[in-house]
Amino acid sequence: xxxxxxxxxxxxxxxxxxxxxxxxxxxxxxxxxxxxxxxxxxxxxxxxxxxxxxxxxxxxxxxxxxxxxxxxxxxxxxxxxxxxxxxxxxxxxxxxxxxxxxxxxxxxxxxxxxxxxxxxxxxxxxxxxxxxxxxxxxxxxxxxxxxxxxxxxxxxxxxxxxxxxxxxxxxxxxxxxxxxxxxxxxxxxxxxxxxxxxxxxxxxxxxxxxxxxxxxxxxxxxxxxxxxxxxxxxxxxxxxxxxxxxxxxxxxxxxxxxxxxxxxxxxxxxxxxx
Numbered sequence: 001x002x003x004x005x006x007x008x009x010x011x012x013x014x015x016x017x018x019x020x021x022x023x024x025x026x027x028x029x030x031x032x033x034x035x036x037x038x039x040x041x042x043x044x045x046x047x048x049x050x051x052x053x054x055x056x057x058x059x060x061x062x063x064x065x066x067x068x069x070x071x072x073x074x075x076x077x078x079x080x081x082x083x084x085x086x087x088x089x090x091x092x093x094x095x096x097x098x099x100x101x102x103x104x105x106x107x108x109x110x111x112x113x114x115x116x117x118x119x120x121x122x123x124x125x126x127x128x129x130x131x132x133x134x135x136x137x138x139x140x141x142x143x144x145x146x147x148x149x150x151x152x153x154x155x156x157x158x159x160x161x162x163x164x165x166x167x168x169x170x171x172x173x174x175x176x177x178x179x180x181x182x183x184x185x186x187x188x189x190x191x192x193x194x195x196x197x198x199x200x201x202x203x204x205x206x207x208x209x210x211x212x213x214x215x216x217x218x219x220x221x222x223x224x225x226x227x228x229x230x231x232x233x234x235x236x237x238x239x240x241x242x243x244x245x246x247x248x249x250x251x252x253x254x255x256x257x258x259x260x261x262x263x264x265x266x267x268x269x270x271x272x273x274x
Contacts, residue, residue, distance in 0.1 A: 002072045003033035004200050011065030027224040039194050039201040041215030045245050048221040050204045084112035088161035092172040102156045103141040109163030131162035151182030170202045187214050212259040236260040
């Protein structure tokens with residue numbers, strides 16, 4: 001089976017600057033593939049390369065070494081609109097200050113299907129309403145985005161991405177700043193979209209337990225390199241996580257059947273989730 005997306009010995013370095021002179025960042029020899037219908041979670045500490053990976057996959061940045069392929073074709077050979085019809089991104093920290101309704105926001109996801117057209121057609125409306133229905137915001141369609149709560153806004157942003165009708169959904173910290181209820185709802189939504197639609201998902205997250213709960217495989221990055229790639233139980237190894245993150249952790253599995261759970265160990269044995 002041809003990989004949906006593949007990084008082939010990809011390297012990238014940001015230009016030298018006064019800001020990064022002390023610790024210049026470099027992504028080196030990044031190789032991995034995403035299979036159709038798979039959920040891959042990308043984890044790692046700050047400055048490990050997670051955001052850079054997203055920027056490379058969406059051609060915001062171009063690799064300095066190696067190449068990236070989409071559906072077996074070099075990424076640089078895809079036009080921007082064609083790429084946006086295959087990859088949709090849910091960015092981190094989206095503002096609610098846009099002067100648009102939920103429906104207007106979601107309809108913006110249809111732009112790659114007719115970049116020269118300024119008004120939606122009936123097919124666009126059907127796609128947008130289907131995306132809102134899938135994410136549970138159809139009843140919020142006429143409301144102003146500024147009137148929504150954090151979890152509702154996140155679901156509207158995911159609906160906009162789904163309206164693009166992509167093959168690959170990329171999410172950058174989708175549960176950041178959400179309370180526990182909306183974190184759980186977001187995780188359930190991603191699993192449902194994957195199972196019911198066969199949507200391929202690349203999830204970038206600081207939450208190791210969320211990633212382990214949702215993903216089929218985890219890609220652990222450290223200092224711009226792959227520290228490990230595999231099933232959550234293989235990647236969330238106590239000694240490996242402690243080494244990469246620089247702190248003591250405990251990894252538990254529920255009766256050997258559930259996903260591994262990572263706990264940060266404090267002094268005197270007090271533990272919290274990582």
